[in-house]
Amino acid sequence: MRITDYPVIDADILIIGGGSAGIMAAIRAKEMNPDQKVVIFEKGEIKYSGCIARGMDALNIVALPGVSTPELYVASNRIACEGIMDEPVNYRMAQRSWAMMKKLESWGVCFPVDENGEYEVLQVHPKGKFCVTMKEPELKTLLAKRAIDLGVSAINRTMAVKLLKNGEQLAGAIGMNVRTGENILCRAKSVILCAGGTARFGLPNNGNLYGVYDFPGNTGDGYCLAYKAGAELSGFEYTLIYYIVKDINAPLLYITLTRGANLLTALDEHREKDHPSIKSMLLDHFKEKGPLRIRMSHLPENKIKEIEDILFTTERPVCERFYKGRGIDFRSGEIELWPTETFLCGGHGLTGIRVNENAETCVPGLYAAGDASLVARGHLSGAFVFGEIAAENASEYAAANEAVELDTDQVDDFMKAKQSRLSQSGNPIPVEEFEYKVRRIINDYIRPPKNEYKLNRALWWMDRFRRELATMVRVNDMHDLFKVYEVENIIQCATLSAVASNERKESRWGLWHYRSDYPDRDDQNWLKHIVLTIGDVPENVETAHKKIEKLEGEHQ
Ligand SMILES: Cc1cc2nc3c(=O)[nH]c(=O)nc-3n(C[C@H](O)[C@H](O)[C@H](O)COP(=O)(O)OP(=O)(O)OC[C@H]3O[C@@H](n4cnc5c(N)ncnc54)[C@H](O)[C@@H]3O)c2cc1C
The missing domain is CATH 3.90.700.10 (Succinate dehydrogenase/fumarate reductase flavoprotein, catalytic domain)
Structure with missing residues (x-):
């Protein structure tokens, strides 16, 4: 049986996640080519969604002329990342940070100056001053309005649930309305993943599922979409607190x-x-x-x-x-x-989809920016600058490539799996209780201090949770269904994190990857990335070790 009852829209660029990086990517894509069709799938509402609404009081990385330089930033961040930082991407971010800040200022964003007209620049990095204070309660609404005025099509309350490929080529994505459960397909020439980190990972002390530091709508969806589409991930052992x-x-x-x-x-x-x-x-x-x-x-x-x-x-x-x-x-x-x-994040930490200086992943046509990507500790500056870079390169890619036909078998498979989830109304456990347990187990076994025994227990539990998601969890309505998709991603992120943490047999970044069975930092053997890719099924994670990219020549 073919299930064909869904709308299909076309886009030159589909952006998944309309937070800081996504909204900036959308604006830049329209600046690059006002005629191209730019669509955002946003789980929330672009006016308020994402980290900006969690409180943004500074642009943390700006290489202000006369105060600091991109080279100094790279040297400083190398210390903060304890060496696990690809230098070219971070250099590119710092290099464009001042122009980014001036652009924001020209849009009306307030960066306070003193009586001499000097910006307030704070030292929050190991070397040099890069953190420029910002006072703009309306930052997100201002950016959202700009994107809409430029003709970006924002599809709110829509969670991207699957990236579609045709053979090796990226073809678009399936979105699902989080309230009605309706699906919408976007056939896109290029896709930019900007879905943030995994904010709902460990359980906070306050016991509230959503009472977390980072934006609670971020459940590692970007990481999981990229991973399942064949992209490389890195830094999942970096469990922030x-x-x-x-x-x-x-x-x-x-x-x-x-x-x-x-x-x-x-x-x-x-x-x-x-x-x-x-x-x-x-x-x-x-x-x-x-x-x-x-x-x-x-x-x-x-x-x-x-x-x-x-x-x-x-x-x-x-x-x-x-x-x-x-x-x-x-x-x-x-x-x-x-x-x-404990949470996973590219913007504060070192977790993310691996990208190069053009925000390209290893899947042609797939780009990533912001906390979903790995521009180590890039914060808001990284999200904005790499949002722009991703848009520039995705625009070029879209102009040079034809749209790929959707593979209807893939869509049918998704729709059948959805129907199967919707038949789980007789199962005994509410999805919220199940999420609570998954995240409690993440606290028990993946939150540092870690050791091999605990990490293997984590993997055992995640396999069990994967099965129980089908056999035990109740799905009464579309709201439950979308929560199940989120929890599935949290479980996948926990698997990725346990595998990477097990692989890195040393301790690094203080408590964040502290292994009680390998308590010392070991630069001789571990000054490198642990890279994760999908095996024959998502739970089988392949690991590889890759070298740290260094700056060459004059910028060293
Ligand atoms: C509390 C807090 C304070 C901070 N303060 C500062 C600061 O002062 N200065 C600074 O430089 N940095 C700061 N940061 C860091 C900075 O805000 C982030 O690095 C940056 O905003 C990340 O942008 P992003 O677009 O990657 O993620 P977000 O802005 O979180 O956007 C992700 C978006 O993706 C959407 N989404 C998630 N999954 C899906 C899906 N499956 N389908 C569709 N949409 C999806 C979400 O709804 C969300 O809108 C702070 C972060 C936090 C949490």
Whole structure:
């Protein structure tokens, strides 16, 4: 039986994920060629979705002329990544960062200047100053409006569930409306993956499935789509944990410390003077000096107001309600910090789809940008710059190639599997409870400290979860169905992470890949990437080791 009841749209470029990277890619694609058709599949609503709405107070990497250089940035980030960084992509990002910032400014984004017209540039990297403060509560709505005005077609509430290929050629993707379950097919000449990292990975201390640091709609879909289409992944052993405000998991550290706040351990020792790294705070916390706290009672009223102004507008308006609810006034109270859940991310970390300086993956016509890709610790600057780079190269690719016919067998297979999921209404376990358990097991076995025994247990559990997703989990409606697709991706990411963590037989990045059975860093054997590709089935992960790409010649 053929299932043909779905609309098919055509695009020159399909962008999956309309967050920071995706929206910038869409804008750039239209700038490159206003006549080309640019479609975004966005799981949420492009006006508010993605990391920007989680609070963005700076463009973390800008090589400001006269202040710093792209070369210095590469040297600095090499230290921060403990050597696991492909230098050419990071150089390219830093090289275009100043032009990116000026472009944003010309669109009305506010980068405050002092009385001398100087930007506020903070030092948050091991060497050099690159972090330019930004005060723009309307950043995402402003970018979304620009994309729509340029004629980008944004299909909101639509989760990309499968990349389509015809033979070896990329043909487009299947999207599914997360409310109605309706499918839409996009036949595209090129695809840019901008679906963020895996925010819903470990379970946060607050016990809420969605109360995570990163954007909770990001469930590693971009990683899984790329992997299943044959792209290379790297850095899945880099299981991040941040150290920020307890329970709400919202940022505030540098906003307060750079304005004179104190950072104290539970034993009242001061830490603010050492410009604390996440790594050093986590070490304090776990060496029985936690929790750390922020104290501002000594600050003058104008400084407190300045901090509140950023935290309650540019960051997240919900912060104001949170502190009120906890009875915390910055003039008298303290803010308790705590480790976040563990998560996977290219923008903060080293996890992602492998791309070159043109944002190309190893699958022709498939590009990636932002937290879904590996431009190590690129943050918002990386998402914006590589969003642009991906769009430029995808536009060229689309202009040079004809659209590929869809392989209807592949579509039929997906539709049949969907029907089978929809027949799971008699199963006993609600998908939310199942997700809770999957993520609790990630905490037990993949969250560092790791060792071979724990990682093998993780793999055993993930195989079992894969089976139980079909035999135990209840699918009552389309909402349940889309949650099942998300959990399937979380399980796949956990498998990838356990395999990569097992393969890297050393410890690196402090707690983030700490192996109790291999506690030392071993540059002689492990200063390289662990690269993952799909085996005969998604659960069979192939591993390879690849060298770190270095800058050549004058930029070294
Ligand atoms: C709390 C927080 C504060 C930060 N602060 C700063 C800062 O001050 N300065 C800085 O430089 N960086 C900061 N960063 C990092 C920076 O925000 C990110 O690196 C960057 O925004 C990532 O952009 P992205 O497009 O890759 O991901 P996102 O902006 O998260 O976008 C991903 C999008 O993909 C969509 N999506 C996911 N799956 C699918 C799917 N299957 N189909 C369709 N759509 C999908 C999501 O809905 C989302 O809209 C911060 C990050 C966080 C979480």
